[in-house]
Amino acid sequence: MESFRIIGTSPPRFDTPDKARGRAKYAGDYTAPGLLHVALVHAPIPHGILKTVKVPPLPDDCYAFTAKDFAVNLLPSVMNDQPALAEEHIRFLGEPVAIIAAPSAELARGIASSVQVDCTPLPVVDDMRAALLADAPKLFDAGNLCSELHSEKGDVAAGFAASGLVLEDSFELPVQNPAFLEPEACFTRIDDKGRLAIISSTQNAFADRSACAQVLGIPEDQITSKAATVGGGFGGKDGNTSQVFPALVTWKTGRPAKYVFTREENMMCGMKRHSAHIEVKVGFDLGGKLLAYEGRMWMDTGAYAVLGPAVLGLGTEHMTGPYLVPHVKLDTFLSYTNHTPASAMRGFGAPQTAFAIESLMHRAAAALGLSDLEIRRRNILHRGERISMGAPLECDVAFEEALDQFSKSELVREMYERPEAGCGYGLACAMMSCGMGKHVPDTVHVRLERKLGGGYLVRVGLVDIGQGGQTTLGMIAAEALGAELHEIEVRLADSEETSDSGSTAASRMTYICGKAIIEAAEKLKAGQDAAEATVAFPEIAGEDGMHKVFSFIAQCVKLKIDEATGAVKLLRVHNTTEAGRIIHPQMMAGQIFGGIVMSEGYALTEQIRYRGGVPLEKDFSSYVLPTALDAPSMTNDNYDFSEATGPYGAKGVAEAATVALAPAVTAAVEQLCPGLAIKSLPIDREEVLKYAAGGEA
Amino acid sequence: MGAKLYRPRTLDEAQSLFKECCGVYMAGGTVLLVDRRHGAIPDADLISLEAIPELTGIRETTTGLSIGALVTMDALEASETVRRRAYPLWQAAREVGGPQVRNRATLGGNLCSATPSADAAPPLLAMDASLTVAVPGGEERRIPLRSFFTSFKKCALRPGEIVTRIELPAPPDSDGRFYKVGRRSALAISCLTLAVVRSGNTWSVAVGAAAPTPVWCPETSAALSSENADRIDRACAALQREIAPIDDRWGTASYRRTVAERLLRRALRELEA
Numbered sequence: 001m002e003s004f005r006i007i008g009t010s011p012p013r014f015d016t017p018d019k020a021r022g023r024a025k026y027a028g029d030y031t032a033p034g035l036l037h038v039a040l041v042h043a044p045i046p047h048g049i050l051k052t053v054k055v056p057p058l059p060d061d062c063y064a065f066t067a068k069d070f071a072v073n074l075l076p077s078v079m080n081d082q083p084a085l086a087e088e089h090i091r092f093l094g095e096p097v098a099i100i101a102a103p104s105a106e107l108a109r110g111i112a113s114s115v116q117v118d119c120t121p122l123p124v125v126d127d128m129r130a131a132l133l134a135d136a137p138k139l140f141d142a143g144n145l146c147s148e149l150h151s152e153k154g155d156v157a158a159g160f161a162a163s164g165l166v167l168e169d170s171f172e173l174p175v176q177n178p179a180f181l182e183p184e185a186c187f188t189r190i191d192d193k194g195r196l197a198i199i200s201s202t203q204n205a206f207a208d209r210s211a212c213a214q215v216l217g218i219p220e221d222q223i224t225s226k227a228a229t230v231g232g233g234f235g236g237k238d239g240n241t242s243q244v245f246p247a248l249v250t251w252k253t254g255r256p257a258k259y260v261f262t263r264e265e266n267m268m269c270g271m272k273r274h275s276a277h278i279e280v281k282v283g284f285d286l287g288g289k290l291l292a293y294e295g296r297m298w299m300d301t302g303a304y305a306v307l308g309p310a311v312l313g314l315g316t317e318h319m320t321g322p323y324l325v326p327h328v329k330l331d332t333f334l335s336y337t338n339h340t341p342a343s344a345m346r347g348f349g350a351p352q353t354a355f356a357i358e359s360l361m362h363r364a365a366a367a368l369g370l371s372d373l374e375i376r377r378r379n380i381l382h383r384g385e386r387i388s389m390g391a392p393l394e395c396d397v398a399f400e401e402a403l404d405q406f407s408k409s410e411l412v413r414e415m416y417e418r419p420e421a422g423c424g425y426g427l428a429c430a431m432m433s434c435g436m437g438k439h440v441p442d443t444v445h446v447r448l449e450r451k452l453g454g455g456y457l458v459r460v461g462l463v464d465i466g467q468g469g470q471t472t473l474g475m476i477a478a479e480a481l482g483a484e485l486h487e488i489e490v491r492l493a494d495s496e497e498t499s500d501s502g503s504t505a506a507s508r509m510t511y512i513c514g515k516a517i518i519e520a521a522e523k524l525k526a527g528q529d530a531a532e533a534t535v536a537f538p539e540i541a542g543e544d545g546m547h548k549v550f551s552f553i554a555q556c557v558k559l560k561i562d563e564a565t566g567a568v569k570l571l572r573v574h575n576t577t578e579a580g581r582i583i584h585p586q587m588m589a590g591q592i593f594g595g596i597v598m599s600e601g602y603a604l605t606e607q608i609r610y611r612g613g614v615p616l617e618k619d620f621s622s623y624v625l626p627t628a629l630d631a632p633s634m635t636n637d638n639y640d641f642s643e644a645t646g647p648y649g650a651k652g653v654a655e656a657a658t659v660a661l662a663p664a665v666t667a668a669v670e671q672l673c674p675g676l677a678i679k680s681l682p683i684d685r686e687e688v689l690k691y692a693a694g695g696e697a
Numbered sequence: 698m699g700a701k702l703y704r705p706r707t708l709d710e711a712q713s714l715f716k717e718c719c720g721v722y723m724a725g726g727t728v729l730l731v732d733r734r735h736g737a738i739p740d741a742d743l744i745s746l747e748a749i750p751e752l753t754g755i756r757e758t759t760t761g762l763s764i765g766a767l768v769t770m771d772a773l774e775a776s777e778t779v780r781r782r783a784y785p786l787w788q789a790a791r792e793v794g795g796p797q798v799r800n801r802a803t804l805g806g807n808l809c810s811a812t813p814s815a816d817a818a819p820p821l822l823a824m825d826a827s828l829t830v831a832v833p834g835g836e837e838r839r840i841p842l843r844s845f846f847t848s849f850k851k852c853a854l855r856p857g858e859i860v861t862r863i864e865l866p867a868p869p870d871s872d873g874r875f876y877k878v879g880r881r882s883a884l885a886i887s888c889l890t891l892a893v894v895r896s897g898n899t900w901s902v903a904v905g906a907a908a909p910t911p912v913w914c915p916e917t918s919a920a921l922s923s924e925n926a927d928r929i930d931r932a933c934a935a936l937q938r939e940i941a942p943i944d945d946r947w948g949t950a951s952y953r954r955t956v957a958e959r960l961l962r963r964a965l966r967e968l969e970a
C-alpha cells in the first residue's frame with residue numbers, strides 16, 4: 001500500500017482562522033464609498049402578462065431599471081429561456097420585474113414595495129403532469145415540456161415475464177430549499193481600470209462574468225469576477241442568483257452596488273430541488289435478483305429550465321440505484337410550471353429516484369423473506385456492468401467490500417443481532433456520480449508557481465463554498481510537491497488570478513483539480529518555476545457521455561416514534577462510504593454528517609407546497625429545517641480503497657450522503673408501523689400516528 | 698422607522714409615557730418586533746419595561762410563587778425554585794424557542810401576546826395563576842389567568858395597564874407535567890400543548906393551540922378529580938368538548954384531538970405512577 005505524509009490526515013482547514021475571528025469577507029460584507037443598495041421589484045402573481053411597471057417619483061440619488069435597460073435581456077442557460085427581468089410574460093410569483101437602487105437598503109426596499117406592477121393574470125400551471133396535457137395553459141409557445149428522456153436496455157417485457165415477484169407503486173418527492181446560511185449576495189464596482197468588478201456568493205465566478213457580459217452587451221475582458229467567502233451553496237448558487245442586478249446598476253451609474261437577498265427572497269426566488277412524481281414497476285426472481293425495472297418520472301423545473309434538463313438526466317441515470325438490472329425501460333419528463341425555478345441541489349436528481357428504488361427494495365426484501373442487506377448484496381453493481389441507461393461502470397468499485405464493512409458496523413449489528421425494543425431500524429444504499437456527465441464541458445486548468453520567498457502558489461478557478469476545497473487541494477499540492485502544508489497558498493475563483501474551470505458542483509472539485517495539481521506538480525519538481533495542467537473528466541472521452549466515476553454509500557438508521565404524537569425521532573445514523581481514498585477524514589465526516597441532517601429535513605419536515613402557483617412556505621418559521629437538537633448521533637466509516645484514475649485514489653463525495661437517508665428512514669418507520677407504506681416525503685406524522693403500534697388511546 | 702425607544706425606571710413614568718406618546722410596551726420584544734417587521738402592527742414608539750424593578754425577580758410566597766412579568770424563559774429554566782415548585786412551568790420555559798429567544802422572551806410577554814400557542818399559558822392555567830396589574834393612576838388589580846384570555850390574541854388588559862407579577866399557588870404536594878408537540882425539537886411553534894397538575898386528588902388540565910386561546914378545562918379537571926371508576930374515560934370525553942381545534946399548517950383538528958387525549962393519558966400514567 002502507498003504511504004502518504006499528508007493525504008489521510010486531518011489538518012486544520014485553511015479558512016478556519018479567518019472564519020473563527022470574523023475576518024472572512026462574505027459578498028454582503030463588501031462596501032465602498034458611494035455604494036448603492038439594490039432591491040428588486042417582484043412579480044405579484046405567478047402567471048400573467050406584464051402590462052406596466054409604474055415607478056413612483058424617485059428621491060434624489062435613487063434609480064430604477066427595467067428589462068429594456070439590459071442590452072440582452074436573456075440569461076445564458078441550456079434552454080435560453082430565462083430573461084434577467086420579466087418583460088412581457090410573468091412565469092412565477094416573485095419573478096424579478098424591476099431593479100431599484102438607493103443609498104440605503106431600507107430606502108431601496110421601500111421604493112421597490114411601492115412600485116406598481118400591473119398584469120393580466122393567466123391560468124396557472126400548478127401540476128407537473130397536468131402541465132403536459134394538450135389543453136394546459138402554456139408557459140412557452142413550444143409548450144410546457146422542457147425536456148424528456150427515453151431509454152431502453154434489454155427487454156423489460158421478457159424481464160417481467162420471468163419475474164417471480166413484481167412490485168409497482170408511485171412516489172411523490174417535495175420541493176426542497178438549499179437553505180444555505182448565507183443568502184444569495186453580490187457586490188459590484190468599477191475598478192481602477194474602468195472594468196466591472198464582480199464579487200459574489202457563487203459556485204462559479206466565471207459563469208458570473210459571462211452572464212454579466214451577455215446581459216450588459218460588453219466583452220468579457222471588461223469584467224473581472226471573483227468569489228467572496230461563500231456561506232454554503234449546495235447547488236443553489238450554481239448560476240445567476242443575484243449577480244446581474246447590481247452589475248447593471250454599477251454599469252449604468254458607475255457606482256458600487258450591492259444586493260443581498262432577504263430570507264423571504266431566498267425562499268421565493270432562490271433555486272430549489274426539483275419535486276418529482278415517479279411511477280415504478282420492478283421485477284425480481286424469487287432469489288431476490290432484480291430482473292426488470294420500468295420507470296416513468298416527471299420532474300417540475302418550475303418557470304425556467306436553469307439546470308433542470310441535466311438534473312432530469314442525472315436522476316434518470318441513477319434511477320435503478322447501485323444495482324445491476326438486466327432489463328430497464330425509462331421514460332422521464334421535465335415540465336415547466338408556474339413554480340419557483342428548480343435547478344441544482346446536492347444529489348442533483350438522485351435523491352428523488354433513490355427514494356423510489358430503495359423503497360421497493362425494502363418491500364421486496366420483506367416479500368421474499370430476505371434481509372434488507374441481503375437483497376442489496378444479491379444485486380450489487382460491479383465494474384464493467386451496465387447501469388440503468390446502459391453505460392458500463394468503468395471506475396474502480398468496491399461496493400461489495402464496503403457493504404461487508406457496513407454490515408459489521410455497530411449499528412447494523414445492533415439492527416440484526418440485538419435491536420432495542422421499541423426502536424425502528426432501516427437501511428438503504430446509493431451510488432452518486434462525480435463529474436458533470438452528459439455532454440457538459442468538464443475540464444479544469446490549474447497553475448502552480450514557486451513563490452519568490454519560498455513556498456508554492458496553487459491557482460484554481462473553482463470555489464471553496466464551505467466544503468473545504470481550499471484545504472483538500474492544498475493537501476494534494478503539498479503531498480505532490482513534497483512540501484509542508486504551511487508552504488502552500490491556494491488562490492481560488494478569481495478571473496484575474498485563475499482560469500475558468502467550470503462550476504464547483506457535481507462532486508468534481510477534489511477529483512479533477514487534484515489530478516491537475518499532481519500533474520503540474522510533477523513539472524514543477526522537474527525544475528520549472530511555474531507549471532500548468534489541464535485535465536478532463538473521463539466521461540468526456542467516452543462516446544455515450546455518461547458518468548464514469550461513482551461513489552457508493554450505505555446508511556443505517558435507528559429511530560423512535562412517539563406513540564402519542566406520531567413524531568419520528570432519529571436516534572442514530574451510521575454511514576459507510578466507498579469514495580476511493582479519503583483525503584481529509586474529518587472533513588469527509590463533516591460532509592457526511594451535513595448530508596445526513598440535510599436529508600433528515602427532506603425525510604421529515606422540509607417542503608414547499610404551491611397552491612395556484614403561490615408557495616405556502618415563505619420563510620423559516622413555516623419551512624421547517626432540523627435544528628441541532630433534532631440531529632441524530634452520527635458515525636461514519638470509509639472503505640479504504642483507491643480509484644485508479646483519482647488523485648491519490650480519491651473519488652468525489654460531496655453529494656453522496658444526501659441520496660440514501662430518506663428511504664432508510666421510511667423503512668425504519670414502516671418497521672414500527674405495520675401496514676404503513678410511505679410513498680411521499682416529508683413523512684406525514686398524522687399518517688404515522690394512525691399506524692404506530694401500541695397506540696396509547 | 699422613525700420610532701423612539703423609551704426606557705422608564707418606574708411604572709408611573711412608563712404609564713405617563715404611554716399616555717403622552719401613544720407608544721407600546723415592550724418586554725423582550727420577541728413578539729412585538731417580529732410583528733412590526735411583518736407590518737402587522739404600526740411603527741409606534743417603544744416603551745421598554747426592562748428597567749422597572751417591580752417587574753423582576755422570582756420569590757417564594759406563603760402559598761406559592763410570585764414571578765415578575767419581566768422574568769425571562771432563561772431565568773425560569775435556571776431557577777431551582779421554579780423547577781421544584783412549578784415543574785410544568787419549568788418544562789414549558791425550557792421548550793420555548795431556542796437559546797437566543799429564551800434569553801429575551803419574558804413570561805409577561807408570553808401571556809400578554811395571548812396567542813393560542815403561548816407555551817407558558819397551559820401550566821399557569823392549570824395551576825390557577827393570577828396576574829397583578831398596574832392600572833394607570835397608581836391602582837393595582839388582580840386578574841385570574843383563567844379569565845385573562847378573551848379571544849384570539851386578545852386579553853383582558855385595558856389600555857395602559859401593565860402586568861407586574863404572576864402569582865401562582867403551589868401547594869407542597871402538587872406535581873405536574875407539560876407536553877409540547879411541535880414539528881421539531883427546538884424553535885417550534887406549538888401544534889398542541891397540554892399541562893396537567895395534581896395536588897392530592899385534585900386535578901387540573903389546560904390545553905394550548907387547540908382553541909382561539911389557551912384553555913383551562915374545568916369539566917375534564919372535575920372528571921379526573923372524581924372517584925368514578927371510569928373517571929379517565931369521562932375526562933377524555935370532556936376534554937374533546939372543551940377544546941375546539943382547527944386545521945392549520947401544524948396539524949389537522951382531528952390530529953390535535955387524538956394527540957390531546959393521548960397526552961392526557963400519558964400524563965395520568967406518569968403522575969399516578
Ligand SMILES: Cc1cc2nc3c(=O)[nH]c(=O)nc-3n(C[C@H](O)[C@H](O)[C@H](O)COP(=O)(O)OP(=O)(O)OC[C@H]3O[C@@H](n4cnc5c(N)ncnc54)[C@H](O)[C@@H]3O)c2cc1C
Nearest residue numbers: 724725726727728729793794802803805806807809816860
Ligand atoms: C424565533 C421565535 C421562537 C419562538 N418560540 C416560541 C415558543 O416556542 N413558545 C412560545 O410560547 N413562544 C415563542 N415565541 C414567542 C415569544 O418569544 C414568547 O411568547 C415570549 O414569551 C414573548 O415575550 P416578550 O417579552 O418577547 O414579549 P414582547 O414581544 O415584548 O411583548 C409581546 C406583547 O405583550 C405586551 N407586553 C409584554 N409585557 C407586558 C407587560 N408586562 N404588561 C403589559 N403588556 C405587556 C407587549 O406590549 C406586546 O404586545 C417565539 C418567538 C420567536 C421570535
